[in-house]
Amino acid sequence: MADPRPEITATPAAPQAGTAPSERARALRDLYFQTLSSASLEFPYWYTRKYRELDGEIPIVRRAAALKHAFSHLTCTILPGEKLVGGKTLHYRGSFPMPWLSEGYFTTKAAELAGAAAAGAQAGGDEIAQFGTGGGNVTRSFGQVVSIAGKFGLRAGDLPALLQLARDWEGRSVEDVARRYEAKMPDGAVKDEIMRSLVCMFDSGYTLPQGREVANYFFPLQYGYDGLIEMATRRRAEVAGRADGDGVTGMDRLYFYDAAILVLEGVREWHLHYAAEARRLAGFTRDPACHRERTELADRLDHIARHPPRTFREALQMCFLAHIAVLNEDAISGLSPGRLGQVLSPWFEQDLAAGRLTEDEAVELLELYRVKMTCIDCFASMGVVGGVLSGNTFNNVSLGGLRANGEPAANRLEMLFLEAGMRCATPQPTLTVLYEEKLPEEFLLKAVECTKTGCGYPAWVNNRNAVEFLREQFGPEGMTLEEARAIAIGGCLETSPCAWHTLTLNGRSYEIPGGAGQPTSVGVHFVANPKVLELVLFDGHDHRLGRRVLPPHGRALATYDDLWEAYRRYYEQVVDVLTRANNIQHDVWRKQNMAVFHSLLKPDCLARGRHIGHLGYRYNATFNVESCGQVNLVNSLAALKSLVYDGKRYTLDQVRDALRANFGYRTAQETGNFSMAAQERRPDAAPHLERLHADCLRAPKYGNDDPAADGILQEYETWFCAMCRNYESLYAKPLYSCQISVSTHGAQGAATLATPDGRLAGTTYADGSMSAYPGTDRHGPFALFTSATCWDHTRSQNSQLNLKLHPGAVRGLAGSRKLLDLTRAYLRQGGFHIQYNVIDSDVLREAQKHPERHRDLLVRVAGFTQYWVEIGKPIQDEVIARTEYQTL
Amino acid sequence: MSVTLRHSHCRHFAPVDVAKGICLLTERPVMIDTPPCAEFVRAPSCGTCSRFRPPAEGSLGRCEGLPDQAWTWPDLSALHCEQYQPAIPAPEPEKETAA
Numbered sequence: 001m002a003d004p005r006p007e008i009t010a011t012p013a014a015p016q017a018g019t020a021p022s023e024r025a026r027a028l029r030d031l032y033f034q035t036l037s038s039a040s041l042e043f044p045y046w047y048t049r050k051y052r053e054l055d056g057e058i059p060i061v062r063r064a065a066a067l068k069h070a071f072s073h074l075t076c077t078i079l080p081g082e083k084l085v086g087g088k089t090l091h092y093r094g095s096f097p098m099p100w101l102s103e104g105y106f107t108t109k110a111a112e113l114a115g116a117a118a119a120g121a122q123a124g125g126d127e128i129a130q131f132g133t134g135g136g137n138v139t140r141s142f143g144q145v146v147s148i149a150g151k152f153g154l155r156a157g158d159l160p161a162l163l164q165l166a167r168d169w170e171g172r173s174v175e176d177v178a179r180r181y182e183a184k185m186p187d188g189a190v191k192d193e194i195m196r197s198l199v200c201m202f203d204s205g206y207t208l209p210q211g212r213e214v215a216n217y218f219f220p221l222q223y224g225y226d227g228l229i230e231m232a233t234r235r236r237a238e239v240a241g242r243a244d245g246d247g248v249t250g251m252d253r254l255y256f257y258d259a260a261i262l263v264l265e266g267v268r269e270w271h272l273h274y275a276a277e278a279r280r281l282a283g284f285t286r287d288p289a290c291h292r293e294r295t296e297l298a299d300r301l302d303h304i305a306r307h308p309p310r311t312f313r314e315a316l317q318m319c320f321l322a323h324i325a326v327l328n329e330d331a332i333s334g335l336s337p338g339r340l341g342q343v344l345s346p347w348f349e350q351d352l353a354a355g356r357l358t359e360d361e362a363v364e365l366l367e368l369y370r371v372k373m374t375c376i377d378c379f380a381s382m383g384v385v386g387g388v389l390s391g392n393t394f395n396n397v398s399l400g401g402l403r404a405n406g407e408p409a410a411n412r413l414e415m416l417f418l419e420a421g422m423r424c425a426t427p428q429p430t431l432t433v434l435y436e437e438k439l440p441e442e443f444l445l446k447a448v449e450c451t452k453t454g455c456g457y458p459a460w461v462n463n464r465n466a467v468e469f470l471r472e473q474f475g476p477e478g479m480t481l482e483e484a485r486a487i488a489i490g491g492c493l494e495t496s497p498c499a500w501h502t503l504t505l506n507g508r509s510y511e512i513p514g515g516a517g518q519p520t521s522v523g524v525h526f527v528a529n530p531k532v533l534e535l536v537l538f539d540g541h542d543h544r545l546g547r548r549v550l551p552p553h554g555r556a557l558a559t560y561d562d563l564w565e566a567y568r569r570y571y572e573q574v575v576d577v578l579t580r581a582n583n584i585q586h587d588v589w590r591k592q593n594m595a596v597f598h599s600l601l602k603p604d605c606l607a608r609g610r611h612i613g614h615l616g617y618r619y620n621a622t623f624n625v626e627s628c629g630q631v632n633l634v635n636s637l638a639a640l641k642s643l644v645y646d647g648k649r650y651t652l653d654q655v656r657d658a659l660r661a662n663f664g665y666r667t668a669q670e671t672g673n674f675s676m677a678a679q680e681r682r683p684d685a686a687p688h689l690e691r692l693h694a695d696c697l698r699a700p701k702y703g704n705d706d707p708a709a710d711g712i713l714q715e716y717e718t719w720f721c722a723m724c725r726n727y728e729s730l731y732a733k734p735l736y737s738c739q740i741s742v743s744t745h746g747a748q749g750a751a752t753l754a755t756p757d758g759r760l761a762g763t764t765y766a767d768g769s770m771s772a773y774p775g776t777d778r779h780g781p782f783a784l785f786t787s788a789t790c791w792d793h794t795r796s797q798n799s800q801l802n803l804k805l806h807p808g809a810v811r812g813l814a815g816s817r818k819l820l821d822l823t824r825a826y827l828r829q830g831g832f833h834i835q836y837n838v839i840d841s842d843v844l845r846e847a848q849k850h851p852e853r854h855r856d857l858l859v860r861v862a863g864f865t866q867y868w869v870e871i872g873k874p875i876q877d878e879v880i881a882r883t884e885y886q887t888l
Numbered sequence: 889m890s891v892t893l894r895h896s897h898c899r900h901f902a903p904v905d906v907a908k909g910i911c912l913l914t915e916r917p918v919m920i921d922t923p924p925c926a927e928f929v930r931a932p933s934c935g936t937c938s939r940f941r942p943p944a945e946g947s948l949g950r951c952e953g954l955p956d957q958a959w960t961w962p963d964l965s966a967l968h969c970e971q972y973q974p975a976i977p978a979p980e981p982e983k984e985t986a987a
Contacts, residue, residue: 034904035904035905038906042964045964053955053958075903075968078902079904079910080902080910080915091904091905091906092904093905094905136905143921144920144921153907155906155963157961157962157963158961158963160946160961161947161960164959273968281912284900284912
């Protein structure tokens with residue numbers, strides 16, 4: 001089949017790059033800057049009410065009916081100026097709790113929240129004037145607004161309803177049920193200690209059960225919601241009462257299709273409510289152009305509520321609302337639209353040819369899409385939203401890559417995605433280039449220009465590595481090379497299995513990619529590598545909490561090999577208990593809280609009549625072990641090997657004493673500084689601690705092409721990537737390695753004593769997994785690349801390397817070519833991922849002092865871009881401290 | 889049950905967040921906790937429904953419109969409630985010009 005998509009260079013010149021967003025997009029983004037993160041209760045109220053009413057119903061049908069009830073009762077808000085509409089709730093930046101997943105926070109904090117509401121009611125409303133300072137996080141209660149978890153605002157009048165909802169789910173939420181069964185593991189108490197000590201900090205089964213995966217919009221785009229309802233109705237009739245050879249789940253197909261119909265009806269009604277609201281808004285204006293715009297919007301919404309989209313505008317709107325519907329069904333972080341520029345290209349191309357759309361109009365729509373995606377919030381606990389995610393939602397659009405036949409897949413619309421990302425810089429969607437040598441130079445240079453604006457995106461991912469990893473991981477489930485080429489990134493950097501679908505539009509056929517696998521945010525997340533080393537050195541004891549975490553290993557640690565052996569045994573013990581606990585959590589989740597809408601969007605649930613929990617997805621081996629702080633671990637092992645075991649300059653006990661004394665420094669919590677850049681010695685610190693600390697800092701460090709450190713990294717990776725596969729998910733698939741930190745290097749660093757590499761207590765770890773610890777990469781980026789690629793990155797789902805460049809290092813066209821060459825050099829050496837902060841550190845320091853002047857400042861953290869003012873101080877300190885390359 | 893009318897009670901109010909919204913008549917921002925203007929039109933909510941039974945104490949009332957007779961609260965929107973029946977005539981708002 002000849003691919004009808006236009007060549008990049010065969011279309012009119014792009015709008016001038018780097019200019020400001022359209023007035024409309026600017027106004028809506030400015031409104032976002034002034035908007036508070038807001039929680040509401042419509043969805044959980046109507047969901048809970050229907051769920052209670054249907055006691056005794058088949059679980060998936062009961063849940064689907066509750067979802068339908070919730071969708072069809074949501075208030076649909078459209079604000080003046082919006083051409084692309086929809087949201088999770090009635091608020092512009094809205095979200096809501098899902099007490100059926102976890103309600104414990106609200107029940108335990110009930111008195112505190114009620115007190116905050118009462119106190120807030122007496123406070124002056126002038127505090128509202130602080131909007132914008134510190135971003136949209138509602139960090140404290142004011143007026144009639146209660147702060148929930150330091151992040152979300154809730155109307156004080158809604159608080160009693162929130163607490164009642166929590167009580168309604170007490171003992172029945174996924175968290176409560178899973179905890180009951182986790183406790184039946186013989187070492188369930190060890191798991192609790194691991195979580196308490198922050199050796200691990202994420203129970204995915206009842207916080208964010210799905211995410212870091214790629215969405216799939218094909219089915220509604222191809223068949224429309226009416227078509228899907230018809231399809232499910234037909235299949236329901238075919239399977240009712242038949243096992244068809246599957247004595248375990250064959251009969252369940254009836255209930256799945258019944259549930260699918262219910263949810264689809266709810267989503268359809270939700271669309272129609274938006275259409276009605278658009279029509280109502282048309283009645284408010286006397287301006288004929290505005291009236292026409294709103295009426296056309298209503299017509300589009302009416303159409304896509306039932307039918308496949310006819311135009312680019314309709315297709316984009318449908319994708320956005322489908323995305324939101326998935327996010328409303330379950331607590332999800334990192335639902336990535338995938339290769340959306342390739343998914344939407346058929347409509348874009350045909351609209352351009354028919355004169356229904358111009359490129360300028362397309363860019364404006366993509367700018368509006370950026371603003372709407374940035375409005376997405378995720379309601380979870382403070383520890384998860386703040387400590388793990390830095391408030392980010394990781395909606396990653398992948399660009400480039402290959403088609404199924406191996407030809408480059410970059411297209412003209414993807415150039416416009418980059419253009420919109422440059423004109424309208426926002427955290428969402430972040431962009432990732434799936435780098436292939438075959439990709440057109442024009443496309444790659446456009447991506448470089450985008451990176452140079454300082455927005456932090458696109459990230460650069462080695463497509464070859466990703467394809468190789470996918471074939472290895474999903475080959476047993478039938479993945480071919482052609483299918484592996486459908487790859488997109490889910491969440492920050494998670495290589496995710498996808499599939500090709502044949503889409504027909506006006507008689508022409510197109511192959512479009514879409515997600516085909518389970519979430520990858522699930523499994524053992526995140527294990528703090530330096531904290532495990534701390535437990536090894538202190539025989540399982542956590543000195544910060546004064547508690548035993550792991551049973552004593554009882555080893556003398558007399559040799560380096562003994563230390564390394566003890567480390568691996570402790571780590572494996574941690575992964576083993578966490579895997580089993582996580583399996584229980586997700587098993588409860590799939591029995592009580594299974595995805596219905598999300599399931600039917602991905603192959604092959606509709607065809608098989610199985611939801612995600614019954615392995616309806618085409619690819620299911622996605623659970624993984626995610627590590628954090630591995631560079632600090634490697635540097636610490638290198639220091640111990642050099643100073644204690646090989647050099648014998650210090651005894652292990654001397655090092656232990658120094659770590660407990662924080663090398664004579666105040667802790668990060670005491671100073672309020674969370675990087676090594678600004679630490680204070682205690683005036684009474686013993687002099688020998690200073691010498692020992694200096695030696696630790698001088699010990700071999702990763703990132704300098706030094707075999708003394710890189711050999712340890714190589715040994716670690718060889719063990720780690722193989723070790724993960726020894727554990728089995730609830731779907732009876734082997735786990736694999738995942739190596740990104742998100743923001744946990746801040747939170748888990750805060751819980752870790754000083755480490756033998758010289759890092760001080762409470763300071764952040766190195767970000768990512770391949771980034772050097774700030775200030776320790778002293779031989780330039782190419783030495784760093786050599787260190788980073790001393791192991792085979794295709795053995796892991798990902799790795800992560802962040803570089804901070806001064807804008808002067810990449811100025812002009814020559815600078816662009818240097819940056820592209822630098823990127824190529826790393827990826828050609830076998831690196832998986834590289835991304836850049838192109839920013840002057842002085843700007844960051846100024847922004848830390850005066851956040852109110854920098855509401856729109858974006859930085860790249862670790863796989864995601866976020867507003868500076870919305871990230872916590874530990875991560876701010878870490879980003880400032882990162883090594884800044886002045887030249888290339 | 890006395891109700892202090894706010895902008896968020898008005899059908900012409902488009903919510904932005906928990907503190908403010910936009911008046912669809914003027915397309916200008918308005919704070920929720922300020923008195924509405926003379927153009928006020930009461931939006932449907934449980935608190936204005938004839939089937940809502942206010943609480944004897946506390947903040948949560950009861951819905952008698954649906955078979956489950958579940959708890960609810962006055963500020964919950966009833967825009968898409970199939971059993972909504974307006975009961976309370978809109979109180980006369982303070983006479984102010986549109987925000």
